[in-house]
Amino acid sequence: MSAKSGELCVVCGIPAEQKCSACKSVFYCSRQHQKSHWKVHAKKCSSYKLVANEVLGRHYVAIRNIAVGEIVLHEEKALVEGPPLETAPVCLGCFVVLSPDSAVPCIKCGWPLCRLCRNHGPECEFTIKYKDEKVSITDYVFPHPTYRCITTIRALHLRDTKPDLYKRLLNLEDHAELQEKSSFFTPRLVAKFIKRFFKTEITEEEIAKVVGILQVNGHEVPLTEPPHIAVYDVASFLEHSCRANCSKSFNNKGGIVVRAAVPMKKGDHITICYTDPLWGVENRRHYLTQTKFFQCMCERCKDPTEFGTMYNAIKCWNAGCDGHALPKNFIETDGDKRLDWTCDKCLSEKSFEEVEEMMERIGIDLTQMKKNDIKCCRTFIQHYGKVLHDNHYYITDVKLALAQLIGQQGSGLPGVSDELLQEKISLCKSVSQLIKSLVPAENRILGLVLFELHAAIAEFGRRLDPGELIAALLESKRILKEAYELLSYEPEVLPEGKIAAQALKNLRDMETILQVMHQNLNMTPM
Template sequence: MAMYNEIISKHLEIISHCAFCGNNASSKCAACTLVVYCSKEHQKAHWKQHKNECVSYELQIDSNIGRHLIAKRTINPSEIIIQEEPLVIGPKFPTSEPICIKCLQRLKRSESVVESLCEKCLWPICGAGCATSINEKIHEVECKVLVKGSEKIAKNNDYMYDALTPLKCLLLQFTDKNKWNRLMELKSHMEYRGPESEVYEEINSVYNYLRNNYLSGEEFETSSDIIHKICGILDVNALDVQVAGLELTAIYPTVSKLEHNCLPNVGISFDKCGRIYVYASRKITKGEHISTMYTNALWGTRERRAHLLSTKYFKCKCKRCSDATELGTNFSTIVCNVKGFCKGNLTPIHPLDDSSEWECDRCPNTVSSDKIDAILTELNYIVDKALQKPSINSLEDAFSKLKSRIHSNHYLFFNVKHTLIQLYGHSMGYKHSMLTDDLLKRKSELCRDMFFILNIIDPLYIRLNIYTSVILYELHLALLESAARISENKAESKGMHDEAKVLLSKALDILKNEPEGSPGFKLLQAYKPSIITLK
């Protein structure tokens, strides 16, 4: 995994000194913002050297994929490709979660019933000592609008959190015209969001809420059309952002032009102010498309493509989606049960055709797309029910129901397996020392099965690093217990112990640059004491 916090720290150190003479400087190269100069003369003098490094990508337009970025030159692993400030940052959209209007921290349900309020707009806040860092200046602007309907809204506890980020976008019209213009240039796909669409009424409720409570008499554009367009822009372009423990959404105009790929070649990180850093997770060759991922890597092809079509309005045709076996993982493969004994693998004949029949690799059997949907709906229910209150018994029961219906590597198995490996060894009555040799072996096998899959669908640990780290950590624990049980066989025991050390080291390394306060950071802190045990 690219060590992005180290990358960022090193980069920030570099850009405090003139790229030509090394003296303190603050004037950034406007094109790439990656270097600074102490004078225009030094910038000109350095151009011959810098021009080959300045902006490693270029924008291209294609009739099929639209705007996208390609590498102008070879981009090395860990190299920062893009860094930029958000045009707008705010609560997740859409959301119903109550948040502090000032600092954007999520409020507990009891807090939102209204003991602490902003003294001006009367929206809930987390308390008198609220730290307003990332949203302070933004709230000053929106507060002047929110104050209009403050008494009625507070009296009725009628806080529509869905409306806050669209309002922040709307206010750019008079707070920053340049940002407003850049926002309006982004895709909204209004052609798919008309009165006949499901999303139309949802956005209408946001518009009506803002219009009826806050926007009357405003001199800037507040029409229904503009609100619908803003919400379309948010749906299509906004990224989920985790900053200082906050779960936010933000729009980055350049980053929004990155195309999707289910095997992306860049990673993304954010600093505490919401600035985004896009870095190469591997070597990217000249002319290669620069890509990220806009869906869940742990979904099967049908689910990923359906999600992308409904939220981003395109059908993915990447290497993973185009392969019926998902790169040999069989992550979506169904078991053929013709006459109850075939047990071959059913995969789609045409993976990029949603209505394609599925064929067996052992017999002439074909299954319709509708039948596959019915099978997955049934099995999804079994998995969801087992995971509601997960226990070893409920998960093993689900496992036994799935194993004759889907391939052992199927994505529906993944969460069941991932939860099981954490229960075996940590649940009451199932501590590692209590597990039978067979159960200990089973835990190790489940870990290795999942690690095999993750090494193919996320080989660079960009999207699923937490899942991978948990698997490696749990496998290391199983190996340590196994090694202790065969201590008389010194060679085999040492081999297991040595492998456990390697796995633990990798588990920690994968997480070492997780932002402070994030789930990955907390996991890292929980795992660190294990190093002492192994030494």
């Protein structure tokens, strides 16, 4: 197929058919010219633009169609990273938790490190400059109040060393005034501590603004244990949705990578989820109000059925009625009163306060339930399945745990009974379908569930005759391939990355098994 008129290589000007796979607006005659031009084109190649309005503030919209799996945004390095506000003493080089035996004070500033780290962040230079004596940490049991300042002084260090980055950091939203009203460890409180602890000329107001920015814009980075906090430049303007269209992951060096989870059209808002997407609507909206300081009005929160999944629904309390109850919505109020819950069949009503009290009791039972116990999980589902919808977030939470537990104990899946194995398969299918409908951007959760499902189907197939075994292995292979595609972008240091490596190995092994069976049975694998 010949190049169309105007489709010329941007490097040499000859007709070209290859084009940038991201923006699809620049053409090349060869792979070599594409690579040589990348440094120039990378500055202009984008699938989104930054816009603003009074309701959302600054946010991104797509400037072209974006395909599933396409990288929308990629930042190699955070503006600033450090431990969370509340943390036990950790090594400031690698963030590993310290004990009196493992801690080694930095010879320059006194901040404790682990025995493997010799250097750490800019708090070392900041401490030397603004403190007359070395830091001394002696209590390693509880969250240490001194650590509340670390990430903040790392950000403040940019003020003198990288003023351009510091200016971009200050350009982010801080909501400091709102935090003063609702947060326990307010920006002003942290700022006062820093002013007492260090002899710095930076004003308390400026420090409080930085603290607010870190709290509002921080991403939890799970590459360390415990996770640390990072604030990114471009990614900080990503809009929130409880049903996001993009998934967020990190590379091995802590860079952030945002990929399209669903097909997007030109003009679509580009979104990630700021909260746990598997929480119920009340918990999600409360968390966002308390930590991000906005009332979520995404399409998922505005739909009480959550796209027909009935994720918050309870069963009707009237005998003989098989309906389910929800409020008209979770956003409106009748004056100061929250809306009543109404059965969709008999139209019977129950007050918001009654339902809230019931949810609180069930939540307490869930937190007190014995962990990693198959019997307790099954008992919870059987008992509360009488009052909650099958997809209710409490039931889903326990289903997810149970699906992963079956086969993890004893001799693994080969030691699991047929009945329990079929239960695992049913649970995995149910939960995976719910995730796809409700939170399609949750690649990690879905990938793990599908990995469990492939293993269960393969094991169940081994207990069947050869003809049925092949069908089971083909289904297992299809599911495993989907799981690998979802998890393959995760860094190797994370459990999901390790499972992705295992999934790839399993795919190769399964292909070999199917080829051998094909040769023995003269059947063609699909």
